[in-house]
Amino acid sequence: MSYKNAADASSVAVVYAGILRGFSRMRRLPSLMIPSILMPVFFVIAFSGSFASIVELDGYETDKAVNWMTAWAVMQGAAFSGMGAGGLAATDLENGFFDRLRVAPIRPMAIIGGLVGYCVCRALIPITAVLIVAFGVLHAEMPGGVLGFVMVYLSGIGMAAVMGLFVLGIVFTFRTLKSLAIGQIFMFSAMFLSVGQAPIQAIDGWLHSVAAINPVTNVIRMCRQGFLGEVTWSMTQPGLIALAGMVVGTSIWARIRYKKVDI
Amino acid sequence: MENPIEAVDLSRAFGEIQAVDSINLSVSHGEVFGFLGPNGAGKSTAVRMLTTLLKPTSGSACVAGFDVVKKAPSVRKRIGVALQDAAIDPLMTGNELLRLQCVLHGLPKRSGEKRCKELLERVGLTLAGDRRVGAYSGGMRRRLDLALSLVHEPEVLFLDEPTTGLDPTSRMALWEEVRSLNQELGTTVFLTTQYLEEADQLAERIAIIDNGKIVREGSPISLKSAVGAPTLRIDVSEDSLEAARIVMTRFGEERPARRNRIAIGLDRGTPGITDVMKALEEDGLEVHHVELDEPSLDDVFADATGRRLEGGQA
Numbered sequence: 030m031s032y033k034n035a036a037d038a039s040s041v042a043v044v045y046a047g048i049l050r051g052f053s054r055m056r057r058l059p060s061l062m063i064p065s066i067l068m069p070v071f072f073v074i075a076f077s078g079s080f081a082s083i084v085e086l087d088g089y090e091t092d093k094a095v096n097w098m099t100a101w102a103v104m105q106g107a108a109f110s111g112m113g114a115g116g117l118a119a120t121d122l123e124n125g126f127f128d129r130l131r132v133a134p135i136r137p138m139a140i141i142g143g144l145v146g147y148c149v150c151r152a153l154i155p156i157t158a159v160l161i162v163a164f165g166v167l168h169a170e171m172p173g174g175v176l177g178f179v180m181v182y183l184s185g186i187g188m189a190a191v192m193g194l195f196v197l198g199i200v201f202t203f204r205t206l207k208s209l210a211i212g213q214i215f216m217f218s219a220m221f222l223s224v225g226q227a228p229i230q231a232i233d234g235w236l237h238s239v240a241a242i243n244p245v246t247n248v249i250r251m252c253r254q255g256f257l258g259e260v261t262w263s264m265t266q267p268g269l270i271a272l273a274g275m276v277v278g279t280s281i282w283a284r285i286r287y288k289k290v291d292i
Numbered sequence: 293m294e295n296p297i298e299a300v301d302l303s304r305a306f307g308e309i310q311a312v313d314s315i316n317l318s319v320s321h322g323e324v325f326g327f328l329g330p331n332g333a334g335k336s337t338a339v340r341m342l343t344t345l346l347k348p349t350s351g352s353a354c355v356a357g358f359d360v361v362k363k364a365p366s367v368r369k370r371i372g373v374a375l376q377d378a379a380i381d382p383l384m385t386g387n388e389l390l391r392l393q394c395v396l397h398g399l400p401k402r403s404g405e406k407r408c409k410e411l412l413e414r415v416g417l418t419l420a421g422d423r424r425v426g427a428y429s430g431g432m433r434r435r436l437d438l439a440l441s442l443v444h445e446p447e448v449l450f451l452d453e454p455t456t457g458l459d460p461t462s463r464m465a466l467w468e469e470v471r472s473l474n475q476e477l478g479t480t481v482f483l484t485t486q487y488l489e490e491a492d493q494l495a496e497r498i499a500i501i502d503n504g505k506i507v508r509e510g511s512p513i514s515l516k517s518a519v520g521a522p523t524l525r526i527d528v529s530e531d532s533l534e535a536a537r538i539v540m541t542r543f544g545e546e547r548p549a550r551r552n553r554i555a556i557g558l559d560r561g562t563p564g565i566t567d568v569m570k571a572l573e574e575d576g577l578e579v580h581h582v583e584l585d586e587p588s589l590d591d592v593f594a595d596a597t598g599r600r601l602e603g604g605q606a
Contacts, residue, residue: 037369038398046395054383057424125379129440132343133396134369 040139047143048150051117055151065113066155069106070162073098076226077167088228090257096170099163100181100253101225104245106155107185108216111192112209114148118197119206127290137287141280145193152189156182169256177255180265184252187272188245192216194279201286219245244271294357295320296448296480297342301351303504304337311337313504314351319482319497324474326495327484328589330601334504335484336376339452342482343373356447369397372446374437376453376484382426386417386436389425390443397444411439415469431462438469448480449473455490467494488589488601500593507596512589519587519595521557523547524565526572527581528554536577543568548594558584 055062077095084094091097121127130140160181163169171177196212203211222236223245232240240246251268254260297319304312312334319325329335340346342355344364353360356370380389387408394404412421415435425433434454441449451470455463471494473479485491491498492512500508500515508515521544528536530552537546540556543564549555558564565584572579585591593601 038396042395046392050381050384050388050392053388054381057383121381124381125375125377126381127379128345128373128375129379129393130396132345132368132371132373133393134365134398135396 038133038135038139040136040142043135043139044142044146047140048146050143051113051147051151054117061113061116062151062154065106065109065151066158068109069102069155069159072105073102073159073163073167076101077163083227086231088230090228093168093170095163095167096256097253099159099167099169100184100249100256102159102163103156103181103185103252104188104220104225104249106159107152107188108192108220110152110155111148111189111194112196112212112216113151114144114193115196115200115209115212116206117147118144119200119204119209122200122204122290123206131290138284141194141197141283141287144197145190148193149186149189152186153182156185171255172258173255173260176260180255180260180268181252184248184268184272187276188248191272191275191279194276194283198279198282198286201283201289204290219243223249225249244275247271248275294354296356297325297353297482298355299338299342299351299353302338302341302348302353303350304334304341304346305349310504312341312348315499315501315504315506317353317499317506319480322474322478322480323497324470324481324483324495326491326498327482327501328486328488328491328495328498328593328601329484329501330486330599333501335486335501336452337504338501339373339375339450339482339484343371343450344368369444370447372441372444372449372479374434374441374449374451374454376456380425380433380437380440383424385422385424386412386428386439387421389436389440390421393440393443399443407443411442414442415439416465429462431458431465434458434462434466435469438466442473445477446479448482451481451483453484453486455485455487463490470494486601488593492589498589500589500596502593502597502599508592515592516587516589519557519591521559522562522587523555523583523585523591524558524568525549525553525555525581525583525585526579527552528577528579532577535575536572536579539571539575539577540568542571547591548598548600550600 076098081094084091084097089097195215196209199208199212222239223243224240229237229240247267248271251265254264295318297317299315299317301314301316302312303314315338327335327338337346341348342353342360344360344367347361355367358366360367390408390411391404394407399407412418415438417432417436420428420432425436428436455466470481474481483494495512497511498515499506526536533552537554540554544556544559547555547557562584590601
């Protein structure tokens, strides 16, 4: 049997193989995943307890801090999972495995897709862990019902994809694991300069202006709406637009920076 | 039919360092071509350009009939590459890596499974297939790397220093595998190495690269015979070195040698050794050690660069 002249590799198969590889690595090296589960779980517990009375201020629209903080912790967990794509790519670049992928006759977007697909799937783990703790231990409420949960997962995987693509662009530029620190700075800036911790009415000065235009604000609102009341299109639409815009923008960024490692 | 590897004035600079400087290469179908040179000579840079991993600064190259820059995907489909540092994820098993490689090369699942089995058997890793690569020895990693590069039956196989760091037994096993691939499947092999013996044993033709330039090219036999006379080396004490050099250079041209040693190309061939020894004795020079070697690739390298490739100096 000859294996010459096989058909071109299917990009879907390559993306799927990339996702499986990421999960198989994670299973064998749990330290890759444990921090991104524990950190958001710790956030939701600590912030809900420490700021229990903060919801008495105007703008929180709930009487339980956990309802406010769960969405914030979900977004943090998802963003950290997104960083995993950069971590895997940087490790591959440093140990030479990325050359094996580059020298294969596949589309660069399939390589990027595999890495991002992995971090998107992996984001489901911390999101679910946060929800289990929030509802099982801290007695969070979801008046938005099933749609509210859908919004949580949608925003979470969207944010993981955005962060994954963004960090990949950085890693392709610098080609080292250390460059993840730069990605972290951008991630924290984007997350903290939003309505993650406090409603827009409670934010003053330039922070208010930045949070108002920060697209992450719309994604967090979309994620949080089910915890505060009914899920509405007026809250969902800006979040979806923000996510779509960020996914397109960071995809272009990652693809352009890929040229830095490709010829 | 076009040669599977053609390079014309291929160059690559990193800032002010000219890693590869206008090299020209032509490798025929089914040939094992050796690219010999010391560390940092430009071998790996040349391979990275030929395998589409690095863009040339100037010049051009075609591999398997396609330009490495303009038609990189077509080149990638037809080549197999085992890079200098076995590009292997240590957390994956040999089987997983082979299956991934099959996906990357578009092999359907069923034939991919069959291919993995065949290749593991071929490189003697059937029993280790389900073990993590991180637990493999250096030789096993190299053999797996070779298997990975063969998944799609490439027309041209690039092996970048495939035996560096291997023990002699593993090295010889890999040589045997390369030979059989070339003979059974007619695969064109481009092999870089810093080991003279490896180039001598495997390659039908050799290019010697030094400081980014090809300094000699030809079959090992023709290169060695071009160096000419056999090399006579003698060891003397340091204070007799100059006197011995004067005597010896009467019998042939001096060649590079290590410290406290003098080497000459013996003009009269092997029979001339008695005359040299007699002349040294007449001058009262005590000889500690004598060696007479037919020209080696190391002599070819020394002749071309003024330096020894294996632990010597000019």
